[in-house]
Amino acid sequence: MTNSKVNSTNSLFNRIGVLRAERHLSRQELADALGVNYQTIGYMERGDYNPSLELAFRASEFFGLPIEAIFSRQPFRPLSEQLYGNHNPTQG
Amino acid sequence: MREDLLIAGIDFRRRTNRRYACVATYVGYILLIGALWAAFEVRSIALALGAIPGLLLMGYGWWVLNQVAAPYSTDQTDERQTQVRNQAFFRAYQIIAGLPFVFLFYLDEAPQLAAKHGWDLWIPQSGEHFQPIMFGYLLLAITLPHAFIAWQDPDYLDVDSPA
Numbered sequence: 001m002t003n004s005k006v007n008s009t010n011s012l013f014n015r016i017g018v019l020r021a022e023r024h025l026s027r028q029e030l031a032d033a034l035g036v037n038y039q040t041i042g043y044m045e046r047g048d049y050n051p052s053l054e055l056a057f058r059a060s061e062f063f064g065l066p067i068e069a070i071f072s073r074q075p076f077r078p079l080s081e082q083l084y085g086n087h088n089p090t091q092g
Numbered sequence: 093m094r095e096d097l098l099i100a101g102i103d104f105r106r107r108t109n110r111r112y113a114c115v116a117t118y119v120g121y122i123l124l125i126g127a128l129w130a131a132f133e134v135r136s137i138a139l140a141l142g143a144i145p146g147l148l149l150m151g152y153g154w155w156v157l158n159q160v161a162a163p164y165s166t167d168q169t170d171e172r173q174t175q176v177r178n179q180a181f182f183r184a185y186q187i188i189a190g191l192p193f194v195f196l197f198y199l200d201e202a203p204q205l206a207a208k209h210g211w212d213l214w215i216p217q218s219g220e221h222f223q224p225i226m227f228g229y230l231l232l233a234i235t236l237p238h239a240f241i242a243w244q245d246p247d248y249l250d251v252d253s254p255a
Contacts, residue, residue, distance in 0.1 A: 026254055027253065028254035035170070037163070037169075037170045037172070038253075039248070040172040040173070043172060054171075055171060
């Protein structure tokens with residue numbers, strides 16, 4: 001019930017921007033690799049466009065990551081938080 | 093980053109400016125027809141010259157809309173562009189298919205309403221009255237899908253650069 005409410009906006013979250021930055025790729029280079037227009041990459045990065053399943057698989061193959069590592073129906077937690085949790089060293 | 097949309101100092105990568113171009117196309121047509129109609133009624137060449145700004149405005153707007161929609165009009169669109177194009181053509185189709193019925197309904201009902209309520213409704217009588225409507229309809233049919241794309245696409249500035 002709660003999940004369906006959360007997902008009722010039909011939005012898909014992704015890490016395309018982070019992965020592209022990690023690999024030092026321009027939008028044009030990523031677009032060429034995925035066979036889309038560079039504007040489409042920008043639209044996906046800011047969540048204005050949800051890719052087709054085929055494009056999602058192409059992105060998954062290109063980045064060498066499972067689809068769920070790139071796309072999610074829930075907002076992604078920051079990578080640093082996922083790796084180290086909410087640990088605060090100043091609090092011992 | 094769509095450098096081709098920097099036309100005569102106006103940045104049509106901005107949605108606001110593209111929306112002005114949409115409005116200019118149709119306002120230009122209304123000015124053109126209005127001036128020609130008035131010139132015909134009054135038999136004045138000076139009034140006919142008033143059609144030139146309308147023609148220029150319509151032509152400019154039409155050309156801008158074509159430039160904006162150019163990437164969507166090729167056979168090499170990606171899935172998002174195809175989706176945007178299909179949506180624009182679908183919306184345009186709804187209006188273009190619906191307008192003749194609205195017009196026919198008006199032609200059918202207007203004389204009765206005018207007689208019943210004493211309203212002074214305009215009813216086209218001759219070919220001279222129908223021609224501007226037909227050309228306006230043709231203009232709408234040709235430009236409306238492009239106008240929808242130009243109207244709804246977000247700004248093309250920072251986030252859409254190829255860098």
